[in-house]
Amino acid sequence: MARTQGSHSDITGPRIRKAALALFARHGYAAVSMRQIAFEVGVQAGALYNYTPDKQSLLYRLMHEHMQDLLSAYDELEQSADASQALRQFVGFHIRFHLERPDEVFIAYMELRNLTPENFSEIEALRRKYEDTLEAILSRGQEGGVFDIADTKIATLAVIAMLNGVMTWYRAGGRLSLDEVEQVYWDIVRRSVSA
Amino acid sequence: MARTQGSHSDITGPRIRKAALALFARHGYAAVSMRQIAFEVGVQAGALYNYTPDKQSLLYRLMHEHMQDLLSAYDELEQSADASQALRQFVGFHIRFHLERPDEVFIAYMELRNLTPENFSEIEALRRKYEDTLEAILSRGQEGGVFDIADTKIATLAVIAMLNGVMTWYRAGGRLSLDEVEQVYWDIVRRSVSA
DNA sequence: GTTCTATCTGAACAAACGTTCAGATACGGT
DNA sequence: ACCGTATCTGAACGTTTGTTCAGATAGAAC
Structure with a gap:
């Protein structure tokens, strides 16, 4: 037994x-x-x-832990002072971190509407915090003249949306390796913001 | 009564x-x-x-009609022979069409997993058909030398993912007008694929 | 003015839902 | 060897679920 x-x-x-x-x-x-x-x-x-305590808390905890992991993992990176380098770093980090956790990522942005208002606010705040790290890079490069960005807020969201798209099609062992994916996306991102 | x-x-x-x-x-x-x-x-x-006949069919019909509308609306556009012009046209069309139908768009890509396998296949085929129209533009420009794209398949998905991101933040009457949004995104897209 | 029929009501069905809780159980500490 | 307690079972609760259907109803057709 x-x-x-x-x-x-x-x-x-x-x-x-x-x-x-x-x-x-x-x-x-x-x-x-x-x-x-x-x-x-x-x-x-x-x-x-x-x-x-209930089903809702189960969902909230999953999402909260994921966002915390994301933020602390990015914090542990030593960010380059060079904006272009930092952006490249961000692209690589974002792609790899998210591809390693497809389920968490999927939930964290598909199930937001199933959170209670209070829980939603907390998760949303964490997400914005992450977006802000990217916008800081873009703004820095913009001020330094290495980037030419019409609207850094939109560019931030556009870049993240684009990178998130990877998860809808990437499969390990597919046509492209992770390194190649990273390279291709970095190519696109770099050119979309370069001066 | x-x-x-x-x-x-x-x-x-x-x-x-x-x-x-x-x-x-x-x-x-x-x-x-x-x-x-x-x-x-x-x-x-x-x-x-x-x-x-049942709840499932209700969902399927909504998604199917939306995809049909999308494809036929794009077909009605007279596409420019110039790849760059055609891409600009696509960006504008995509943004406007989708912003006019936030609910349909949201459903069409959040509720895919709630379709039966057969229904899913049909919707997925329509979506791929739409993506193919964009890839055709990118390939055409690539061959004509006006674009410089490492991988047209990825570039297609990257562009669409980026454009779809608009719907997560755009609100009518917000900071930017529709024309401005279109302009900013076209700027980003153009540079990300240009030779 | 009567008949016909598409349309809707209202009740019912079995199944599944989230959640609670008294009681059974097996391990850790003594 | 015994106790204490954290853990799990198994049944129950009141609701809600998708779906069906006999019967009521109101407009269309003649």
């Missing part, structure tokens, strides 16, 4: 979040039931409530 | 689709019930089934 009760599973919590992540990404938050998540973990639905 | 029955309402069908469109866009397909849609129309849930 498999061990089913009593053991203080330090691993059940992570397993729940992992299962929820995969299911939310594939079917969408609203379309996934607590019972499906529980089944994936190999547990009854009631047991989930030892690890989350 | 309001007229509630018997009248062959040629308008109920469109009203159902309109309500479904708005609700799906705001809350997501899975989170919207047939009763909510019916309430919005001012009718009982059962009446919806005079106009759609």
Whole structure:
């Protein structure tokens, strides 16, 4: 008989979040039931409530942790003083970080509307914080004369949107390697902002 | 007493689709019930089934009609033989067409996963058809030497992703007019592909 | 003015939903 | 060997879900 009760599973919590992540990404938050998540973990639905107060918090935590990871990972990079170098760095970082976490990324921007207003505000603030790091690079280059950008706010959003597009088609082992993808996108981005 | 029955309402069908469109866009397909849609129309849930065999078909039809509209609207444009002109035309068309239909656009690419496999294939084929029109322009310009593009397939997806980003932030009456938005994006696109 | 029929109501269906909780269980500490 | 407690089960709760359908109704056709 498999061990089913009593053991203080330090691993059940992570397993729940992992299962929820995969299911939310594939079917969408609203379309996934607590019972499906529980089944994936190999547990009854009631047991989930030892690890989350409710379904909404499960979603919020996934998104919050992802945004925190994103920001702290970028912070750990030592940014080049040269704006052009910094931009190249950003492009590479963004592509690699996001391609490594397709499920988190998908959720973090498809399930925003399923957050409560308060939760939404917090996630949105983190996202803007990330966007601001890119805009800072663009503004710096603009002032330094290495970039020629009509509107840095729009350019920021345009670049991020473009880079995010990678995730809709990139597949490991496909026609292009990660390095090639990075190179191609850097080519496009560089020229779209260069003086 | 309001007229509630018997009248062959040629308008109920469109009203159902309109309500479904708005609700799906705001809350997501899975989170919207047939009763909510019916309430919005001012009718009982059962009446919806005079106009759609099921909820899934309602979603599919909305997406299919949108993609058809997109393709036929673009076909009606007389495309310039000059690749650069054609690209500019595409950018303007894409931005305007999509900004005029925020709900349809939102659904057409957020609810793909809620389609049955067969329905998904059909919508996906239409989307690829649209993307191919852009790639044709880029390839033409590449061969003619007016563009310098490393990979036209990626460039196609990158441009469309970038343009789609407009819808996440543009609001009528905001800081920029539609003409200005179009101009800024054309600037970015032009430079990202120019020789 | 009667009949016909498309349209809608209102109730019903089984299934699934998120969440709660008393009770069973098995491990860690003693 | 025993206890204490964290963990999980299993059943239950009240709602809501998509969908069906017999019957009511009102406009169209004659």
